[in-house]
Amino acid sequence: MTEPLLTVDHLSVGFHTKSGVVKAVTDISFEIHPGEVLAVVGESGSGKSVTALALMQLHPGNTEITGTAMFQGRELVSMGDRDMRSIRGSEIAMIFQDPMTAMNPVFTVGDQITETIQVHNPGTSNSAATKRVVELLELVGVPEPKRRASQYPHEYSGGMRQRAMIAMAIANDPKLLIADEPTTALDVTVQAQVMEVLHDVQKETGSAMMLITHDLGLVAGSADRVQVMYASRLMETGTIDEIFYETSNPYTQALLRSIPDLEGSKGALEAIPGNPPSLLKPLQGCAFRPRCQHATPECGEAQPTLVELGGQHASRCYHTDKLAPIGAPA
Amino acid sequence: MTAVEMEPTPIAGDSVEPLLKVRNLVKEFPIKAGFFRRQVGTVKAVSDVSFDLFPNETLGVVGESGCGKSTLGRSLLRLIEPTSGQVLFGDEDVTLASKKRLRDLRSDLQMVFQDPYASLNPRLPIRDIVGEPMRIHGVPKDEAKERVGDLLTRVGLLPEHGNRYPHEFSGGQRQRIGIARSLALRPKVIVLDEPVSALDVSIQAQVLNLLEEIQDEYELSFVFIAHDLSVVRHTSDRVAVMYLGRMAEVASDVDLYDHPAHPYTAALLSAVPIADPKRERSRQRIILQGDVPSPAKPPSGCRFHPRCPIAQDRCKEETPELTEFAPGHQVACHFPLEIGETLAGRMSDLGVSTTEVVVGDAD
Numbered sequence: 001m002t003e004p005l006l007t008v009d010h011l012s013v014g015f016h017t018k019s020g021v022v023k024a025v026t027d028i029s030f031e032i033h034p035g036e037v038l039a040v041v042g043e044s045g046s047g048k049s050v051t052a053l054a055l056m057q058l059h060p061g062n063t064e065i066t067g068t069a070m071f072q073g074r075e076l077v078s079m080g081d082r083d084m085r086s087i088r089g090s091e092i093a094m095i096f097q098d099p100m101t102a103m104n105p106v107f108t109v110g111d112q113i114t115e116t117i118q119v120h121n122p123g124t125s126n127s128a129a130t131k132r133v134v135e136l137l138e139l140v141g142v143p144e145p146k147r148r149a150s151q152y153p154h155e156y157s158g159g160m161r162q163r164a165m166i167a168m169a170i171a172n173d174p175k176l177l178i179a180d181e182p183t184t185a186l187d188v189t190v191q192a193q194v195m196e197v198l199h200d201v202q203k204e205t206g207s208a209m210m211l212i213t214h215d216l217g218l219v220a221g222s223a224d225r226v227q228v229m230y231a232s233r234l235m236e237t238g239t240i241d242e243i244f245y246e247t248s249n250p251y252t253q254a255l256l257r258s259i260p261d262l263e264g265s266k267g268a269l270e271a272i273p274g275n276p277p278s279l280l281k282p283l284q285g286c287a288f289r290p291r292c293q294h295a296t297p298e299c300g301e302a303q304p305t306l307v308e309l310g311g312q313h314a315s316r317c318y319h320t321d322k323l324a325p326i327g328a329p330a
Numbered sequence: 331m332t333a334v335e336m337e338p339t340p341i342a343g344d345s346v347e348p349l350l351k352v353r354n355l356v357k358e359f360p361i362k363a364g365f366f367r368r369q370v371g372t373v374k375a376v377s378d379v380s381f382d383l384f385p386n387e388t389l390g391v392v393g394e395s396g397c398g399k400s401t402l403g404r405s406l407l408r409l410i411e412p413t414s415g416q417v418l419f420g421d422e423d424v425t426l427a428s429k430k431r432l433r434d435l436r437s438d439l440q441m442v443f444q445d446p447y448a449s450l451n452p453r454l455p456i457r458d459i460v461g462e463p464m465r466i467h468g469v470p471k472d473e474a475k476e477r478v479g480d481l482l483t484r485v486g487l488l489p490e491h492g493n494r495y496p497h498e499f500s501g502g503q504r505q506r507i508g509i510a511r512s513l514a515l516r517p518k519v520i521v522l523d524e525p526v527s528a529l530d531v532s533i534q535a536q537v538l539n540l541l542e543e544i545q546d547e548y549e550l551s552f553v554f555i556a557h558d559l560s561v562v563r564h565t566s567d568r569v570a571v572m573y574l575g576r577m578a579e580v581a582s583d584v585d586l587y588d589h590p591a592h593p594y595t596a597a598l599l600s601a602v603p604i605a606d607p608k609r610e611r612s613r614q615r616i617i618l619q620g621d622v623p624s625p626a627k628p629p630s631g632c633r634f635h636p637r638c639p640i641a642q643d644r645c646k647e648e649t650p651e652l653t654e655f656a657p658g659h660q661v662a663c664h665f666p667l668e669i670g671e672t673l674a675g676r677m678s679d680l681g682v683s684t685t686e687v688v689v690g691d692a693d
Contacts, residue, residue, distance in 0.1 A: 043530035157621045187394035187557070189618045192601035196617060214530065217603030221610035240607045258535035259605055260564030264583060268542065269564070271535035275500050
């Protein structure tokens with residue numbers, strides 16, 4: 001196997017708040033390889049976005065981070081501001097959920113992409129940068145790219161704005177794209193357009209992508225590998241087929257079973273009882289135990305380790321062998 | 331009026347009288363600008379919408395943002411005053427009811443809102459929130475108190491929770507509180523406006539199950555407004571698809587999902603991601619061009635024609651009426667897909683490329 005692009009080792013993130021330390025990410029290790037799409041799935045508060053923000057040092061000031069993240073021989077967590085700035089937006093770029101708040105409303109879209117290019121390549125002339133902006137907008141499918149470059153973000157529709165944001169993210173040919181819920185704010189027909197663009201762009205530039213989402217449908221259609229998070233922990237990781245067809249963690253299984261399908265199955269959904277735990281108090285044992293139908297006393301004592309299951313598959317559960325295979329939905 | 335009077339055919343057998351009949355409902359919002367706030371245009375949010383809601387039925391209303399589905403839902407209860415048209419509850423036209431009469435009618439017609447954070451008064455304890463409709467409608471205090479306890483238990487909370495305030499509850503629990511409030515007056519119809527879209531999937535399933543249970547128990551009819559097609563299929567008996575303020579297609583859930591006749595419905599269904607990698611890999615997706623146009627300047631003729639992959643000249647000029655296509659299956663399209671015909675099939679018959687993705691302009 002090729003050398004990983006990014007190796008995250010025992011990453012933990014805690015937020016200091018008035019009521020104590022919130023453990024947003026607990027001891028997470030993973031790798032991203034060149035050119036692959038790693039989906040990070042989880043519900044709100046599972047720590048998926050915080051992981052990405054911590055890697056890019058975009059977290060708020062009250063944060064405590066431990067662990068390491070090696071990116072092409074450089075360590076990201078302890079990296080100084082100046083070095084981080086040179087990586088952010090050039091070698092690692094991020095696409096946010098809401099393009100309206102991620103863009104500056106008082107500069108034209110063209111100006112903002114130009115800035116991204118010139119900050120990282122100070123020698124680029126204005127005319128060369130403008131030419132590149134038009135190329136980029138064309139690549140992401142913005143019609144009339146020349147005219148559109150001189151417009152402001154509010155003149156773009158939601159889908160177009162997200163395209164512009166993708167153009168900005170790929171302006172410096174990043175090795176790694178982090179897309180945090182890139183289509184959550186969009187309608188389904190527009191979501192299909194934007195995902196298509198994202199894939200084409202990723203293929204064209206050969207960059208790896210970390211796709212953060214709560215939508216298992218989106219994951220099924222676009223990821224190579226999946227990482228499932230729950231209550232700040234990594235519960236299961238594997239290739240897309242391992243996760244969907246050889247599900248080995250009760251949480252992943254419950255999640256897959258709780259979504260209604262388009263095929264029209266009626267009757268009660270297999271809901272997961274209860275709510276996710278508070279991350280303010282230290283969790284005893286497995287984080288999913290209070291909601292898990294397979295839980296035994298053992299689960300309450302110590303947190304299970306992430307057990308390798310062969311292939312790229314690993315699950316954090318004592319009862320992996322007892323789970324009925326979920327199989328492909330009939 | 332270009333609108334043609336029409337009577338949708340019920341699928342539940344002709345003997346069943348609809349509970350709610352909506353006829354030619356229109357809602358237009360004025361756009362005002364300038365110092366004198368002169369009207370410079372109108373947003374045609376809901377245009378000439380007609381449908382029936384039968385007892386114990388769930389009618390799903392789907393569409394993308396700005397298609398008018400929420401405006402429609404609110405107009406039914408006159409939380410927004412409709413511009414014209416009728417909403418007949420039994421024999422009574424809700425749109426003509428006096429203020430006092432409307433208050434009575436709302437004990438039969440209730441609503442659950444999307445945002446469980448904004449729809450509960452943060453300064454009131456839960457028992458007052460759930461009990462308020464009963465106070466307004468003069469239910470004796472003792473009885474109301476008892477009913478609040480029962481309702482909270484019914485939606486999966488504890489009667490003691492009545493003393494707490496909304497901020498002490500999670501999103502899913504708040505949505506349960508909203509449901510308890512809507513049930514307080516034993517309504518016949520509940521309009522649910524995106525009731526689960528703010529919730530995580532594991533919680534979403536809990537709330538969907540709860541809705542199903544209370545529907546049977548209280549013999550309710552639901553108008554279920556949502557953008558998530560999987561959720562709508564799961565919950566609905568019949569489904570109405572809206573596009574830019576108009577009904578594109580209305581059919582039973584099986585007919586609509588398995589044999590969509592309107593090209594918009596077909597494209598919408600093909601864009602929904604499915605949580606099954608093998609099927610995702612083998613799927614042929616029809617990706618629509620461009621964005622939904624502004625309802626302030628809806629396209630002429632069929633409002634879907636600029637994005638429609640199979641549009642003909644006629645579609646640009648003539649507005650298709652919602653007509654009976656098959657028993658219980660209505661569609662507003664000049665060239666609907668026949669049963670068994672796919673949109674991709676029609677496109678290749680017409681020589682339209684199904685793989686090339688052309689992106690239309692946003693404006």
